[in-house]
Amino acid sequence: MHLVVIEDSPGMAAALGTGLEEEGYRPRVFASGAEGLAAIESHAPDAIILDLGLPDIDGIELLRLLRRQQCRAPILVLTARDAVAARVDALNAGADDYLIKPFAFEELLARLHALLRRAAGPRWAPLRFGDIELHAAAGEVSFDNAAVPLSPREYALLELLVRAAGDVIARADLLRDAFGYDFDPGTNLLDVHISHLRKKLRGAKVAIRTIRGVGFVLQENAS
Numbered sequence: 148m149h150l151v152v153i154e155d156s157p158g159m160a161a162a163l164g165t166g167l168e169e170e171g172y173r174p175r176v177f178a179s180g181a182e183g184l185a186a187i188e189s190h191a192p193d194a195i196i197l198d199l200g201l202p203d204i205d206g207i208e209l210l211r212l213l214r215r216q217q218c219r220a221p222i223l224v225l226t227a228r229d230a231v232a233a234r235v236d237a238l239n240a241g242a243d244d245y246l247i248k249p250f251a252f253e254e255l256l257a258r259l260h261a262l263l264r265r266a267a268g269p270r271w272a273p274l275r276f277g278d279i280e281l282h283a284a285a286g287e288v289s290f291d292n293a294a295v296p297l298s299p300r301e302y303a304l305l306e307l308l309v310r311a312a313g314d315v316i317a318r319a320d321l322l323r324d325a326f327g328y329d330f331d332p333g334t335n336l337l338d339v340h341i342s343h344l345r346k347k348l349r350g351a352k353v354a355i356r357t358i359r360g361v362g363f364v365l366q367e368n369a370s
């Protein structure tokens with residue numbers, strides 16, 4: 148598994164590089180956003196670990212840039228900022244998960260592993276509901292003769308909703324099965340991703356309905 152790590156703190160960068168190598172990953176570590184971006188463009192990695200506080204470019208800007216360039220690798224963000232707003236900004240900009248510094252290396256490994264597992268996806272036939280079809284290998288949803296790329300988390304969420312085939316799924320179940328949280332992380336993480344999915348499903352004949360205080364359900368539109 149090829150990883151790109153963008154982290155300007157020398158101590159943290161060295162620890163991540165060494166630790167990930169020992170775990171069998173092949174990390175390339177860069178101290179600036181520009182170097183990291185160039186490396187990602189020249190050889191697409193399987194996942195990206197990105198520090199938000201970089202010397203040359205704001206990490207959030209870099210995230211947006213990568214997603215605009217159709218970079219589909221899962222992105223795990225490292226942030227020293229403990230403000231909820233910064234984390235939500237990162238998720239909105241296309242991050243799949245985040246860790247707040249300081250963190251245990253084991254936790255980083257667990258999050259990374261979960262992201263890579265979800266990105267790999269199942270290899271069987273496309274899942275369908277209403278007029279939408281999920282394509283695991285491409286990480287896309289298609290409807291109306293067009294394909295829309297999804298982030299690994301968006302894909303995981305939509306897959307759960309499609310598999311439930313019209314049944315309500317509880318928030319806690321979505322957090323556990325799509326994000327790997329056994330607890331409520333105390334943010335609007337789930338709502339942010341559901342909102343992204345709704346935008347991407349605009350024009351499809353299905354809709355994600357909120358069941359207040361319970362969870363979400365995918366339904367077919369009458370129209």
Ligand code: CA
Pocket residue numbers: 154155156198199200201
């Ligand atoms: Ca930094």
